[in-house]
Amino acid sequence: MIENAKKYYIQTYGCQMNVADSNLMANHLNALGLKSTDNKKEADIIIVNTCTVRDHAEHRALSYVGKIKDLKKRNPDLKIVVAGCVAERLGENIKKRFSYVDLVFGAKSIEGFDKVFDKLLKSPSNPPLKKGEKEEFRNKINISKFVTIMRGCDNYCSYCIVPYVRGREKSRPINEIVYEITSMAENETKEVTLLGQNVNSYKSEGNDFADLLSAVNNVKGIERIRYMTSHPKDLSDKLIDAMANLEKVCEHIHLPLQSGSDRILNLMNRQYTSEKYMKLVDKLKNKIPDISLTTDILVGFPGETDEDFQKTLDIINKIQFSFMFAFKYSQRPLTNASKLGDTVAQKDIEERHAKILNAAYGISAEKNAKLIGTRQEVLVEEMRSGTFIGNTRTNKKVFINSEEDLFGRLVDVEITDAKVNSLTGKCI
Numbered sequence: 448m449i450e451n452a453k454k455y456y457i458q459t460y461g462c463q464m465n466v467a468d469s470n471l472m473a474n475h476l477n478a479l480g481l482k483s484t485d486n487k488k489e490a491d492i493i494i495v496n497t498c499t500v501r502d503h504a505e506h507r508a509l510s511y512v513g514k515i516k517d518l519k520k521r522n523p524d525l526k527i528v529v530a531g532c533v534a535e536r537l538g539e540n541i542k543k544r545f546s547y548v549d550l551v552f553g554a555k556s557i558e559g560f561d562k563v564f565d566k567l568l569k570s571p572s573n574p575p576l577k578k579g580e581k582e583e584f585r586n587k588i589n590i591s592k593f594v595t596i597m598r599g600c601d602n603y604c605s606y607c608i609v610p611y612v613r614g615r616e617k618s619r620p621i622n623e624i625v626y627e628i629t630s631m632a633e634n635e636t637k638e639v640t641l642l643g644q645n646v647n648s649y650k651s652e653g654n655d656f657a658d659l660l661s662a663v664n665n666v667k668g669i670e671r672i673r674y675m676t677s678h679p680k681d682l683s684d685k686l687i688d689a690m691a692n693l694e695k696v697c698e699h700i701h702l703p704l705q706s707g708s709d710r711i712l713n714l715m716n717r718q719y720t721s722e723k724y725m726k727l728v729d730k731l732k733n734k735i736p737d738i739s740l741t742t743d744i745l746v747g748f749p750g751e752t753d754e755d756f757q758k759t760l761d762i763i764n765k766i767q768f769s770f771m772f773a774f775k776y777s778q779r780p781l782t783n784a785s786k787l788g789d790t791v792a793q794k795d796i797e798e799r800h801a802k803i804l805n806a807a808y809g810i811s812a813e814k815n816a817k818l819i820g821t822r823q824e825v826l827v828e829e830m831r832s833g834t835f836i837g838n839t840r841t842n843k844k845v846f847i848n849s850e851e852d853l854f855g856r857l858v859d860v861e862i863t864d865a866k867v868n869s870l871t872g873k874c875i
Contacts, residue, residue, distance in 0.1 A: 452482040456490035460508045461498025463642050463675065464613075465531055467593040468557050469496045472530070475561045479568070488518065492526040492568075497533035499608055501777040505533050512545050519547040526550070526567060530560070535612040536780070555614045557598075590828045590855050591638040591671075592631055596624055596659065600644035602678060604705075605716045605783040606748060606776065609644055616644075618651045625662050632668030635855065638826055639663065641674040647681035657689040664693040670857060671826060671840065675701045680718040682727050691734040698735055699769075699842040702727070703743035707762035708755035711748055716783070721762055728766055739769040739841035744803050747776035747796030749787040756799050763806055769841065770811050770868075773803040808867050815843070815865035822875060825860045827853040844869040 455476050459469040472494060473483060484490055493515060497508035512529060519525050528550045529541050535553025542548050550567050552560060599614040600607075628639050641663070643649060649656040656674075663672055672695045679702055690696050702724075706712050709720045731738050744759060763771065775796050778785045825845045827837035835847040835854065846869060847853060847860055853874070860872035 452480060453491040454482045454484040454489055455492040455494065456484050456487040457494045457496060458487070458511055459496045460504055460511075461496070461500065461532065463593055463640065464595065464644070465496050465498055467595045467642050468531065468554070469494070470593065471557065471595075472496075472560055472564070475564060479565075487515065490518075490525070492528065493518070494528045494530055497529060497531035499532040499536050499612060499779070501774065502779070503777065508533050509541075509544075512541075512548065516545070516547055528552070528564075528567070530554075530557070532608070532612040536608070554612055555599075589631075589634075589636055590826065591640065592636050593642050594624065594628060594631075594639050595619070595643070596641045596646065597643040597649055601648070602645060602680075602718075603716060603783075605714060605787075606745065606779070608779040608782055611781045613644065616648060618643075618649050621651045621654045621659055621662055624659065625666065628663055628666050628669060632666055635668075637669065637855065637857070638671040638673065638828075639669060641672065643674075643676070645676065645678040645681060646674050647677050647683070647686060655683075655685070657683070657686045660686075660689045660693055660696055664695045669695060672696045673699065673842070677702050679703070679724050679727055684730070687730055687734050690731075690738075697840045697842065698737050699739040699741070699840070700731065701741045701743075704759075704762065705743060705745045706748065706751070706755065707759035708751070711751055711755050714750060714784075714787070715745075715748060721758070725762070725765070737841065739843070740766065741770045741842070742766075742768050742772070744771055744773045745776055746773065746799040746803060747791040749776070749784060749791065750789040751776075751791050751799075756802075760802065760806065763803070763810075767810050767814070768807070769814055769843075771803065771807040773800055773807060775800050812865070812867045815867065815870060818843070818862045818870060819865050821862050823860050823862060823870075823872065824857060825872070826857050827855060830854055839870075846871045847874065849874055 457469045457473060459465050487493055495508060495512055498504040515527065519527060526549045527547060529548055530552055532554045534541060534551045535555055539551060541551045552563055597616060597618040599616045600610045601616045603610050631639065646656050649659055660672060677700055704724060705715060705717060707721050712720065823839045825837040825839055827835045829836045835849055837845055839845060845860055859875045861875050862870050862872045864871040
């Protein structure tokens with residue numbers, strides 16, 4: 448244990464990609480000998496990793512930056528860093544608004560953050576960790592980890608700011624990814640989630656995403672493989688076959704629908720129709736009967752009528768998603784949708800959002816109730832207040848009471864109770 452080690456605190460907003468970026472930054476700071484802390488008041492460096500996909504997320508992040516001003520007043524040596532998508536969009540304007548911020552670097556620069564951090568800190572604050580040396584804050588085994596396989600996006604959905612703040616698609620070499628995951632497996636990681644704005648369009652040296660899944664499936668020690676997010680327009684038969692045939696790939700796919708109206712899908716530049724989406728769902732269910740299908744729904748897109756919204760509800764009721772994430776349209780700068788008129792009244796947006804949530808909760812509760820009495824394989828990832836928590840292969844959260852230490856293990860569990868967002872079970 449390094450005595451009086453300097454400490455860092457990371458506040459993350461946004462998606463799994465942001466979480467993965469925060470982990471990347473944390474790993475570098477760990478290697479420099481800094482110590483992670485859950486108490487921002489004792490931190491020597493605070494990193495706010497921001498999201499700008501929706502207006503609400505951006506306001507939350509900037510509001511947080513405003514709130515930590517007092518910490519800087521109390522400790523002038525405190526370093527405050529604003530990173531991520533808001534940092535990419537607003538750049539040095541953040542410093543004009545928050546003069547006490549020491550460093551701003553955007554999502555496009557994440558791969559070069561180590562040099563930027565080293566310059567900010569001038570020199571390592573503590574002795575770098577030697578090979579094999581472990582700090583107290585690194586002792587917790589990360590059973591499940593995110594692995595970024597590509598950055599950026601080339602889809603330019605009309606409502607989405609991601610291509611503007613994260614740049615064009617760039618896939619990492621397949622050998623580099625496999626090496627990283629192999630290293631994780633050697634350190635007791637059992638599950639990896641492969642991340643990209645659209646993993647289906649992964650390409651590297653003649654390899655596509657199905658090839659990458661096959662390569663990761665061969666990594667010794669890895670028990671489960673997940674991935675997100677998939678774009679319907681690029682979901683190939685080859686990928687569906689890989690999901691069905693590779694034993695470590697979990698029976699779950701997050702496949703954003705966004706709308707059930709072809710007119711709205713066209714305005715969104717989603718590049719598929721509701722009919723094509725339904726055919727993809729049929730293929731998935733035929734090849735993988737137990738598959739869990741989750742989705743994103745966006746309500747209130749400019750020009751969305753009651754008829755358009757009803758088509759969305761109709762397709763939701765047909766497909767019966769395991770769970771849905773419902774979002775209210777938020778106008779984002781730079782996007783083509785921001786130039787459209789015919790905005791939907793906020794009252795209508797709120798009502799439609801509530802209807803989607805009601806449908807989501809109803810379907811999810813019904814599906815989960817059917818799992819009572821079934822046997823599920825659960826990977827136990829954490830323990831909280833004496834209760835073990837893990838996930839099924841279909842990505843259902845399960846709470847397990849057990850006097851035996853289950854942490855990090857794959858266990859068979861009988862489901863005894865079900866709620867909308869979780870299950871309860873006992874070890875068999």
